[in-house]
Amino acid sequence: MAKQNVRITATVCSMVAVLICGAIFSWFPVLHGWSSLLLTVFLAIVAGVVLWRYVLRQPNPYEDLEQAIHLNEIVPLYQPIVHSDTGELYGVEVLARWATPEGELVSPVSFIPLAEESGLIIPLTRKLMAQVGKELPAILTARRTPFHVSFNFTTAHIQSDTFIEDCRTFIRQFPPGIIRLTAEILEREPFEKVAALKETLALLQAHDVTIALDDFGTGYSNLNYLNALPIDLIKIDKIFINGLAENNNAIRLIDLVIDMAKSLNLKVLVEGVETSFQVDYLRQKSVDYFQGYFFSKPVAVNELALQLGKDATT
Numbered sequence: 001m002a003k004q005n006v007r008i009t010a011t012v013c014s015m016v017a018v019l020i021c022g023a024i025f026s027w028f029p030v031l032h033g034w035s036s037l038l039l040t041v042f043l044a045i046v047a048g049v050v051l052w053r054y055v056l057r058q059p060n061p062y063e064d065l066e067q068a069i070h071l072n073e074i075v076p077l078y079q080p081i082v083h084s085d086t087g088e089l090y091g092v093e094v095l096a097r098w099a100t101p102e103g104e105l106v107s108p109v110s111f112i113p114l115a116e117e118s119g120l121i122i123p124l125t126r127k128l129m130a131q132v133g134k135e136l137p138a139i140l141t142a143r144r145t146p147f148h149v150s151f152n153f154t155t156a157h158i159q160s161d162t163f164i165e166d167c168r169t170f171i172r173q174f175p176p177g178i179i180r181l182t183a184e185i186l187e188r189e190p191f192e193k194v195a196a197l198k199e200t201l202a203l204l205q206a207h208d209v210t211i212a213l214d215d216f217g218t219g220y221s222n223l224n225y226l227n228a229l230p231i232d233l234i235k236i237d238k239i240f241i242n243g244l245a246e247n248n249n250a251i252r253l254i255d256l257v258i259d260m261a262k263s264l265n266l267k268v269l270v271e272g273v274e275t276s277f278q279v280d281y282l283r284q285k286s287v288d289y290f291q292g293y294f295f296s297k298p299v300a301v302n303e304l305a306l307q308l309g310k311d312a313t314t
Helices: 002-027 033-056 061-070 112-118 121-135 163-171 194-206 222-228 249-263 276-284 301-313
Strands: 074-083 089-099 147-153 179-185 210-216 233-236 267-270 289-291
Touching (some): 061 112, 061 121, 074 121, 074 301, 089 121, 089 179, 089 301, 112 121, 121 147, 121 163, 147 210, 163 179, 194 210, 233 249, 249 267, 249 276
Parallel strands (some): 147 179, 179 210, 210 233, 233 267, 267 289
Antiparallel strands (some): 074 289
16 A cells, blocks of 8 residues: 555656646746757656656565665564473564554565575564664563573574674673573575584584574484584474374374484474473473464564563462
8 A cells, every 4th residue: 555655646746747847838938949848858857767666667576675674664573482391481582574554564474585585684684683682671671590582594694794793783782691692593595614604603602692403304404414513402393293193193203303302412492382282292202492372472572571571470
């Protein structure tokens, strides 16, 4: 609707430009010859540019996303992560949504692939980190233990020259000891320069940043990365537990993944937890953390503050 309004406005402006041109000729009859021709050409060019830019040209999704990032329309939601044994809040995963001028929250499925393809994912993530750094400190002042804040980082961002400083800048927005950043490594692309990546992740660990391997089992060479990289935690993708029920193959598969992680002394977080059976079974397997709609959907910062308040009184 907003884009349609812009196009209507642009069309009206172009018509006004033509009317002004006619009015000038009627008010100033001395404008003849070359003066008249130059003024006509100038106003025609202005009207043509406006018409092309806002009316005739097809919308460019990359430009729309770039503008949305610039205007801070990409906003954070927070999905709580809980301790498996107590149900207390361990932290949150920060999830991006596109808040349109019409008030709609657009799913990341609609724009994150576009951001990754276009290279806009790095400025998008930086903006998201900056917004979280403004929102969260005020609601975490009563925390007795560090609150874990997770972001998804693409391989392009992790291997960029600015990644370490981006993480440090985020941490500096909080009083010391209030939060612990978790860097979730996405595997939609194969890693390059594994030795340099290992060095970067080890440096982050030295600054108390937790390294998590996201969507374990769905990306590139998971077992290779577990062996080659300094990983603290794996996030088991919800596809492994979607069909989890008594006496089925899903149980055997999830058992293998959890047992392997435990043998490597890795913490385990299971995503997409939605049923009491899943919770009970995974607790028996000594999974460390849960994330999913059984506990909470992604929420805005004000709702997160209420959950933190309830957590502090239980």
